[in-house]
Amino acid sequence: MALSASTTLPHSVESVTAVFVNEDFLRHTSELVGGTLESFTVDGDPSGAFNTTTVRTIPTTRMPDLARKFVGESLKVTQLESWGAPEADGSRQSNISLKVAGAPLDVNAVQRLVADGGSTRIELEGTVTSSVPLLGGKIADAAEPMVGKALNIQSTQAQAWLESH
Secondary structure, eight states, X not given: OEEEEEEXXXXXXXXXXXXXXXXXXXXXXXXXXXXEEEEEEEESOTTSSEEEEEEEEEEOTTSOHHHHHHHOSEEEEEEEEXXXXXXXXXXXXXXXXXXXXXXXXXXXXXXXEEEETTEEEEEEEEEEEEOOTTTHHHHHHHHHHHHHHHHHHHHHHHHXXXXXX
């Protein structure tokens, strides 16, 4: 199942990146969906190439019953991001991988923060797959809207965060 989203924020790539690696912001977005931020680490200096690891627990109450049968009442999601150094114009790319403990889901995405004057266009492209024989496609189809929404919350909430902090 394919993920695709794009939005533009009236802030610099540097400002948007700083929000995306702000532990308080990540806690806020986790709690916004009824979850908790279990841990967050940054490996490297965000002014260059770096990696992040974010571990969240999120409820499955909004997932279809088919998917909930496999995963239970909550999910522990580990999000790994590998950020490239800024390009000459400030644009950046992050390779994102989500691992869901106890669930047969794999999520891989590329997020680009594209400098557009004083604004940043956030482009997200990725896939959701499941390794369960016969039901894998249905599980991925059921999970894709939830995964897409979770990844998009970060982008949409960044605007409000930047305006209030």
